[in-house]
Amino acid sequence: MCGRYASSASSDDLSREFEVDDVVGEWGGPSWNVAPTDAVPAVLERADKESGEVRRRLTPLRWGLVPSWSKDVKGGARMINARVETVAEKPAFRRAFAARRCLLPADGYYEWYDTEQPGRGGRPRKQPFFIHRADGGLLAMAGIYEFWKDPAADPDSPDAWVVSCSVITTTATDAVGHIHDRMPMVVPAAARDAWLDPTCTDPQRALELLEVTEAAQLEAYAVVGLVSNVRNDGPELLTPLAEEPPADEQTPDGAGPGDTGEGGAGQDRLL
Numbered sequence: 001m002c003g004r005y006a007s008s009a010s011s012d013d014l015s016r017e018f019e020v021d022d023v024v025g026e027w028g029g030p031s032w033n034v035a036p037t038d039a040v041p042a043v044l045e046r047a048d049k050e051s052g053e054v055r056r057r058l059t060p061l062r063w064g065l066v067p068s069w070s071k072d073v074k075g076g077a078r079m080i081n082a083r084v085e086t087v088a089e090k091p092a093f094r095r096a097f098a099a100r101r102c103l104l105p106a107d108g109y110y111e112w113y114d115t116e117q118p119g120r121g122g123r124p125r126k127q128p129f130f131i132h133r134a135d136g137g138l139l140a141m142a143g144i145y146e147f148w149k150d151p152a153a154d155p156d157s158p159d160a161w162v163v164s165c166s167v168i169t170t171t172a173t174d175a176v177g178h179i180h181d182r183m184p185m186v187v188p189a190a191a192r193d194a195w196l197d198p199t200c201t202d203p204q205r206a207l208e209l210l211e212v213t214e215a216a217q218l219e220a221y222a223v224v225g226l227v228s229n230v231r232n233d234g235p236e237l238l239t240p241l242a243e244e245p246p247a248d249e250q251t252p253d254g255a256g257p258g259d260t261g262e263g264g265a266g267q268d269r270l271l
Contacts, residue, residue, distance in 0.1 A: 037062060054198065097144050100198070104165065105140060
């Protein structure tokens with residue numbers, strides 16, 4: 001799975017990288033510890049309601065997809081990932097995969113590896129790793145998004161709507177498979193236009209646009225335990241374990257991505 005990731009690029013940098021037409025809303029700035037329910041930057045395309053022109057937008061989405069038929073948003077934190085093997089078929093994802101695809105830019109993502117060292121409560125100590133492109137480029141993670149309307153809210157209020165997303169994952173390559181068995185799928189630059197095109201509603205065609213990042217393009221290294229606590233954020237989370245900070249700055253042994261807390265996932269406005 002992909003349960004935490006880093007996304008520190010500015011809106012200007014993302015706009016240039018992904019040839020964005022409009023920046024809509026704000027997501028709180030860079031984060032090196034993106035967690036479920038956080039607002040994350042996403043690139044997507046929507047047709048203008050008045051002109052019908054398709055525009056590419058950079059906008060915040062709530063990480064953790066909430067299907068349109070959900071009774072509430074609580075289950076979204078469990079739907080941060082969609083498996084590529086079933087994304088075109090599962091009821092929670094198939095409609096979004098057919099027509100609402102997006103890109104979720106990331107510096108890289110974290111995975112936790114069970115060590116043989118005992119941690120708190122006798123559980124194995126979990127060691128976080130940061131996985132990123134070896135050339136320092138961004139990962140254009142493949143995503144899907146969905147609209148959900150709060151039945152208890154004022155139907156005329158933009159706040160009644162929640163727009164949420166999931167990262168599409170696949171079997172990990174050898175480069176990171178020893179750390180975790182799943183990894184995010186990516187969309188290569190040459191396929192971005194087709195992937196984002198809202199008029200492309202053929203699931204099989206969409207599946208053909210996805211790629212697995214080649215093992216030689218990825219680098220993984222152990223980082224300090226700060227990322228295991230969702231309250232920590234900053235570039236220091238990417239510090240290699242060999243440069244570990246003093247003990248009083250570390251999180252408890254055994255902590256892992258389950259300590260997600262509640263992210264600031266406010267939606268400023270509709271897409």
